[in-house]
């Protein structure tokens with residue numbers, strides 16, 4: 182039986198819930214240039230454009246068809262039923278994991294449903310889309326909240342906690358993630374180096390595929406329910 186599990190999820194698990202992958206093949210994010218909507222400089226140049234970009238993403242989360250799928254639900258079951266340490270690290274900025282019932286969850290790239298005071302760093306839950314009236318309550322004068330999103334050139338959230346968990350875990354599972362974007366792409370190296378069993382769940386083999394001990398190819402929503410049952414029953418082995 183495993184004692185400490187770290188799970189990493191990426192865009193693939195959200196795509197199965199109808200959320201379009203944020204970044205497409207030609208480097209555009211939903212028809213915008215990355216430097217315009219996903220950098221601090223882009224936000225300084227045109228905060229309205231950036232706010233409207235994230236507001237559109239945020240509104241997608243309110244659509245009834247966009248809901249947690251069987252993979253999200255399996256991970257919530259794993260967290261609830263697993264007696265050891267558990268940490269779910271997601272690269273996704275949507276709220277599907279928490280809606281499925283996960284609490285031991287770290288959004289390393291931020292969250293669409295939150296804004297952040299640019300001065301104090303305090304985080305606020307958004308009850309309405311971004312706009313000039315969406316301000317912090319921690320400063321005088323109140324500051325306009327910025328999206329609580331990690332942009333290019335910014336450091337992902339919770340890296341110390343993630344590193345500690347990876348060094349201690351005995352099972353690492355990466356789901357729906359390309360394995361090419363650092364620092365997340367390096368998580369498997371850390372887990373392997375400290376003796377964990379590493380498992381990959383992806384639609385198709387990825388570039389760093391060979392680093393994982395076990396591979397599951399197919400939809401996460403079809404693979405994860407039985408994989409979680411295997412983990413919980415103590416029957417997941419390397420061979």
Ligand SMILES: [Zn+2]
Nearest residue numbers: 298317319320
């Ligand atoms: Zn403030």
